[in-house]
Amino acid sequence: MRALLKATAGPGLELAEVPEPIAGEADVTIRVLRTGICGTDLHIESWDGWASSTINPPLIPGHEFSGEVVAIGTAVRDVHVGAIVSGEGHIVCGTCRNCRAGRRQMCNRTSGLGVNRHGAFAEYVVLPESNVWVHPDGMDLDHAAIFDPLGNAVHTALKFPLVGEDVLISGAGPIGLMAAAVVRHIGARFIVVTDVSEPRLELARRVGADLGLNVSMRRVAEAQAALGMREGFDVGLEMSGQPTALPEMIDNLTHGGRVAMLGLASGPIDVDWAKVVTHMLTITGIYGREMFETWNAMSAMLQSSTDLRVALDTVITHRLPASEWEQGFSVARTATAGKVVLDWSGT
Template sequence: MKALVKDKAEPGLWLQDVPEPETGPGDVLIKVLRTGICGTDLHIRAWDGWAQQAVATPLTIGHEFVGEVATVGRDVADVKVGDLVSGEGHLVCGKCRNCLAGRRHLCRATVGLGVGRDGAFAEYVALPASNVWVHRTPVDLDIAAVFDPFGNAVHTALSFPLVGEDVLITGAGPIGIMAAAVARHAGARKVMITDVSEDRLELARKVGVSLALNVAEHSIAEGQALLGLREGFDVGLEMSGRPEAMQDMIANMTHGGKIAVLGLPTAPFPVDFARIVTSMITIKGIYGREMFETWYAMSVLLEAGLDLSPVITGRYDFRDFGAAFDEAAGGRCGKIVLDWTSA
């Protein structure tokens, strides 16, 4: 089968013929239809410091996908051949304290699909049935292909109650924009998103944010004034990983404000802990998705009319992966999808 492979310990990716993945009695073999390009995939292609530490070559990359079940193992009961499915890309041990308590997203032995084991940028991908999410209701294939990052957005946005709250989102990448759409849909009063890219801020405007603010030109405090806020934001969603974004967010929260942090910094940085303490601010780290409560919430949100179509800005045949990755790396787009149906 064709697969997009990190074949060598150097920058680049290679489209190669590789064997179909083997499956066991509890596994599902999935024919891939579409895949989404993630920042993780860009790091692996660039072969930066993180990728050199995290990835052993050769490796089929990719973890955002939708596909059709081709075969199921003899012990699989709830997934059928022909089902349309996406997959949870964090494979957990099932034995640690958190796994046994139903908190699988907190497993310390998590292995990442397309990072620690062969992934989904291929004609077929294999997963344990326990990692498969069956789409029981109609869903657009492009959206189903990006359920993984959509889950990051939902997990972050729904960390704290949103009804009637004023929400600040720092970072208008695809996940930040999806989180903004979720916050509006979930009943937030005002949703402000910040970035320095006018292209991405324009995408955010298409999902209905109250204010998309270019922080290279205006401060968050100025944004507050434009929205008519007097006491600061109630909920913050930090999506950028930028020190200045986190620092500005803390400075613009109301007393008792709550911050969910998904953005991953590249290095430690100082924050104003005196402000956090005296303003009684809660900060919660977010990683991945709750299994499978977040997935349930995603499907229900789409059923209830949440529109994520503006976030999908490009689709390429998988053979044109070079151009697709270049666009994704350019930082001016939303989600880029690879189509594998021509394989």
């Protein structure tokens, strides 16, 4: 089969012929139809410090995908051939304390699809049945392909109550954009999204933000004044990973404000812990998706909301055949694009 392969340690990927994956009795074999390009894939392709310390080539990367089930193992019960599916990319052990308690997203032996095992940048991918998500009839293949990052956005957004609240989102990358759309769907009052890219801020406005704020020129306090806010933001969603984002977010929260952090910091963060204590703020880390409550939530929201489906179409700014993966990776590295989806159906 054809696959994007990290053949050896070092920069680059190659579209190569590789053996088809071998499935076990509890596994599902999926013909890949669409894949999303994630920041993790960019790290692997460029072979940065994280990749060189984490990845063991040869490896097929890719963990955002949709496809059609073409074969099932003898022990598979609830997934049928022909189903349109995506997959939870975190394969957990099932026996650690958190797994046994139903907190599978906190498994300390997680194996990552496209990171620790061969992933979805290929014609076929194999996953345990327990990781396969079956979509309802009529699900858009592009939308299905980005359930992984949409799940990050939904997991982060749903951490705290949002109805009637004022929400600050730092970072207008694809996940921040999806979070803005989800927050609007849930029923927040004011939504402010910050970034330094005007094209991405325009996307934020299109998916539901009341204000897209360029923090290279303006401060978050100005956004409060422009919207007539009096006491600060109720909820902050930190999606950028920029070291300056969390301190400014804290400065603009109301007393008792809450922050969910998904962005991985690119450097040390100087937090005013005295303000965290005296203002009784809550800061919590978010990783991945809740298995599988987040999947239920995003599936239901997409089925019930035309606006949310339109927002996802807006977030997906580029759709390319898999053969043009190099262009896709180049576009995904820019600070102007939204989500990039590769089409594998013609590979």
